[in-house]
Amino acid sequence: MRKICSVIAVMIFVASGGVAVADGPGDPTAVKKEDDGKWLDKEGNPTYKISADGTVDWFTYSGYRRYHSDCHVCHGPDGMGSTYAPALKDSVKSMSYGDFIGVIASGRKNISTAQENVMPAFGDNPNVACYMDDLYVYLRARSTEAWGRQRPSKKEEKPEAYTKAEDACMGKK
Amino acid sequence: MRKVLLATYLGSAAALAVGSASANDELIKMSQNPKDWVMPAGDYANTRYSKLNQINAQNVGKLQVAWTFSTGVLRGHEGGPLIIGNVMYVHTPFPNKVYALDLSNENKIIWKYEPKQDPNVIPVMCCDTVNRGLSYGDGKIILHQADTTLVALDAKTGQVAWSATNGNPAKGETGTSAALVVKDKVLVGISGGEFGVQCHVTAYDLKSGKQVWRAFSEGPDDQIKLDPVKTTALGKPVGADSSLKTWQGDQWKIGGGCTWGWMSFDPALNMVYYGSGNPSTWNPKQRPGDNKWSMTIFARDADTGMAKWVYQMTPHDEWDYDGVNEMILTDQQINGQPRKLLTHFDRNGLAYTMDRENGELLVAEKYDPKVNWTSGVDMNKSSPTYGRPKVLDAASTDKAGEDHNVKGICPAALGTKDEQPAAYSPDTQLFYVPTNHVCMDYEPFKVSYTAGQPYVGATLSMYPPQGESHMGNFIAWDGKTGKIVWSNKEQFSVWSGALATAGGVVFYGTLEGYLKAVDAKSGKELYKFKTPSGIIGNVTTYENNGKQYVAVLSGVGGWAGIGLAAGLTDPTAGLGAVGGYAALSNYTALGGTLTVFSLPN
Numbered sequence: 186m187r188k189i190c191s192v193i194a195v196m197i198f199v200a201s202g203g204v205a206v207a208d209g210p211g212d213p214t215a216v217k218k219e220d221d222g223k224w225l226d227k228e229g230n231p232t233y234k235i236s237a238d239g240t241v242d243w244f245t246y247s248g249y250r251r252y253h254s255d256c257h258v259c260h261g262p263d264g265m266g267s268t269y270a271p272a273l274k275d276s277v278k279s280m281s282y283g284d285f286i287g288v289i290a291s292g293r294k295n296i297s298t299a300q301e302n303v304m305p306a307f308g309d310n311p312n313v314a315c316y317m318d319d320l321y322v323y324l325r326a327r328s329t330e331a332w333g334r335q336r337p338s339k340k341e342e343k344p345e346a347y348t349k350a351e352d353a354c355m356g357k358k
Numbered sequence: 359m360r361k362v363l364l365a366t367y368l369g370s371a372a373a374l375a376v377g378s379a380s381a382n383d384e385l386i387k388m389s390q391n392p393k394d395w396v397m398p399a400g401d402y403a404n405t406r407y408s409k410l411n412q413i414n415a416q417n418v419g420k421l422q423v424a425w426t427f428s429t430g431v432l433r434g435h436e437g438g439p440l441i442i443g444n445v446m447y448v449h450t451p452f453p454n455k456v457y458a459l460d461l462s463n464e465n466k467i468i469w470k471y472e473p474k475q476d477p478n479v480i481p482v483m484c485c486d487t488v489n490r491g492l493s494y495g496d497g498k499i500i501l502h503q504a505d506t507t508l509v510a511l512d513a514k515t516g517q518v519a520w521s522a523t524n525g526n527p528a529k530g531e532t533g534t535s536a537a538l539v540v541k542d543k544v545l546v547g548i549s550g551g552e553f554g555v556q557c558h559v560t561a562y563d564l565k566s567g568k569q570v571w572r573a574f575s576e577g578p579d580d581q582i583k584l585d586p587v588k589t590t591a592l593g594k595p596v597g598a599d600s601s602l603k604t605w606q607g608d609q610w611k612i613g614g615g616c617t618w619g620w621m622s623f624d625p626a627l628n629m630v631y632y633g634s635g636n637p638s639t640w641n642p643k644q645r646p647g648d649n650k651w652s653m654t655i656f657a658r659d660a661d662t663g664m665a666k667w668v669y670q671m672t673p674h675d676e677w678d679y680d681g682v683n684e685m686i687l688t689d690q691q692i693n694g695q696p697r698k699l700l701t702h703f704d705r706n707g708l709a710y711t712m713d714r715e716n717g718e719l720l721v722a723e724k725y726d727p728k729v730n731w732t733s734g735v736d737m738n739k740s741s742p743t744y745g746r747p748k749v750l751d752a753a754s755t756d757k758a759g760e761d762h763n764v765k766g767i768c769p770a771a772l773g774t775k776d777e778q779p780a781a782y783s784p785d786t787q788l789f790y791v792p793t794n795h796v797c798m799d800y801e802p803f804k805v806s807y808t809a810g811q812p813y814v815g816a817t818l819s820m821y822p823p824q825g826e827s828h829m830g831n832f833i834a835w836d837g838k839t840g841k842i843v844w845s846n847k848e849q850f851s852v853w854s855g856a857l858a859t860a861g862g863v864v865f866y867g868t869l870e871g872y873l874k875a876v877d878a879k880s881g882k883e884l885y886k887f888k889t890p891s892g893i894i895g896n897v898t899t900y901e902n903n904g905k906q907y908v909a910v911l912s913g914v915g916g917w918a919g920i921g922l923a924a925g926l927t928d929p930t931a932g933l934g935a936v937g938g939y940a941a942l943s944n945y946t947a948l949g950g951t952l953t954v955f956s957l958p959n
Contacts, residue, residue, distance in 0.1 A: 250801065257920070258920060336763070
């Protein structure tokens with residue numbers, strides 16, 4: 186539920202500010218960990234945390250899975266892009282966290298005489314809306330090549346607080 | 359006196375017959391004229407075979423480009439043009455333009471049709487905004503638009519004769535398939551298996567566009583047009599509620615079973631044939647049961663839509679092995695007996711040969727030796743699991759369960775073959791099959807359904823079989839015995855429809871963009887030419903002014919464009935090895951072009 190509320194808040198922000206090409210997300214170094222297993226950078230934006238032995242934080246792992254269910258059918262495997270949708274591992278380099286969430290929630294259209302690209306709004310789709318931070322963290326790790334083109338094999342355990350929030354968001358008992 | 363009366367009687371009977379079946383007779387006759395290409399597969403039997411033989415195995419090496427035409431659209435170009443007399447009809451992906459080109463006058467554009475469609479349909483199309491082509495009947499060109507509008511255009515002027523709405527894109531229903539004109543009806547399927555659509559085949563009146571019947575893939579007997587007693591599965595009546603019993607609760611309402619492949623028709627039996635796609639979602643744990651009649655070959659009465667027989671190839675799908683691929687109808691001898699056959703190369707990696715009259719299963723064999731999810735189909739007629747594939751535990755994503763990653767399943771979700779249609783030559787009695795040679799990891803997890811939103815429920819990654827670097831094969835197949843006769847390696851999946859000809863030459867396209875000609879007997883490569891973009895279209899041939907032409911649409915995209923544009927996940931990358939396969943984007947870029955070939959003057 187908390188996540189849906191924050192989505193709406195971001196959507197309002199986007200609606201008023203528009204989706205401009207913003208600066209990149211800045212230094213990805215993780216400085217703080219929340220109860221649900223999410224790491225934040227010094228700006229307070231979600232980021233990845235990958236140990237020297239290749240263990241990834243829960244959000245990077247979860248983002249990998251969600252990406253390869255709902256995003257890869259247009260944006261290609263591993264955030265690499267397809268013949269008709271941009272490579273998100275590059276897109277997130279020039280988007281702020283807020284813009285990223287805004288585009289997922291409300292979609293975008295890029296229609297020119299040569300191409301018609303349409304990204305749908307996923308704000309109403311819990312399979313995506315409940316996992317926007319997960320997707321962001323995974324793609325941020327891809328954007329810096331902190332994580333490569335493979336499935337994470339070692340990961341932090343799923344925190345209890347995450348499960349609770351996920352169930353609430355997905356409407357489970 | 360008696361004689362006069364008899365003559366009058368015969369005359370009126372003949373007139374009646376012409377009146378009732380004219381469109382059908384006209385189309386059958388036209389499809390027998392090898393100079394034209396009047397329906398998506400060339401003929402009702404879906405053989406993609408042409409009697410033209412001016413271009414043959416001896417001279418095909420001299421083939422050259424006669425003319426080209428840019429479609430002005432960048433997305434993936436599936437299907438191929440129709441040729442009727444001096445006019446060629448070319449279609450495009452979204453926005454679904456149609457061009458009529460004058461072959462007798464420098465290929466000038468006679469008319470152009472471009473519908474206005476809401477671009478919001480674009481993201482509800484699963485895998486690119488493809489369209490598989492046009493059909494013809496009664497002086498009309500039939501187009502199935504992305505937004506599911508079925509429109510009939512006057513073949514001479516391009517004016518809209520009628521239009522019908524086949525589905526609702528807001529619920530994830532879209533149009534990608536080509537329609538088939540059968541007698542006085544237009545038959546068309548629908549897409550949306552990744553959006554929880556209850557899919558169907560619908561018949562519209564060719565004259566008016568009015569809906570005549572609709573048959574769903576899953577649901578109550580009246581909705582799926584199955585008769586509990588008369589409709590059979592492997593020779594036995596299907597019984598009441600054969601679909602409902604295999605779903606939990608109301609899940610059939612969002613059950614998928616989409617019908618976006620090719621249809622075929624046997625005028626003598628008056629039956630149409632097609633396959634249904636994957637059950638929704640991709641997470642098998644979420645939909646217990648056989649999920650009938652997803653993944654099924656349907657044989658229906660062409661007039662009423664009632665099913666005569668059904669055969670479910672992949673009960674309770676665990677891998678997204680849609681059953682939509684074409685049904686090729688041939689008459690061949692099996693064990694010395696002439697049989698009316700149906701051959702189908704399924705996504706699941708098995709090629710089925712059946713008796714198309716009664717649905718008897720004759721052959722079910724792997725057409726890629728790497729297929730590893732099954733040990734094969736139970737062919738013992740007295741066995742309780744007769745006709746079912748034996749699923750191996752190591753490849754069962756249902757057995758492993760949600761949140762478990764099952765590795766090394768072959769084929770991948772795109773199947774040993776996808777929609778790219780095979781061809782059959784009566785001269786060699788062989789099928790020519792474009793195939794994918796790709797495996798996958800598949801991890802199902804729980805998803806919730808929202809109308810008009812993706813309803814997928816699995817994570818997957820794809821790569822070539824272990825120890826191999828090529829991702830496709832072009833094979834010749836003997837459908838009577840279920841054996842590969844020859845097999846040519848291709849670096850990428852072969853995603854182009856094949857063409858067999860009486861000249862002893864077989865044509866197909868590659869994802870890098872080559873049009874290739876090979877010897878029908880040996881598979882030896884005789885000619886190749888690199889077109890402007892990767893080919894996912896189907897090769898066509900026709901004759902104009904005494905000259906044979908070969909035509910193909912290039913324009914990379916489709917599902918092939920998703921995975922392969924970036925290169926598939928390299929399972930060895932993490933180990934520091936150098937992959938033997940580079941990304942498709944190193945070979946080709948977007949752009950729709952028709953390239954037409956002929957021999958030099």
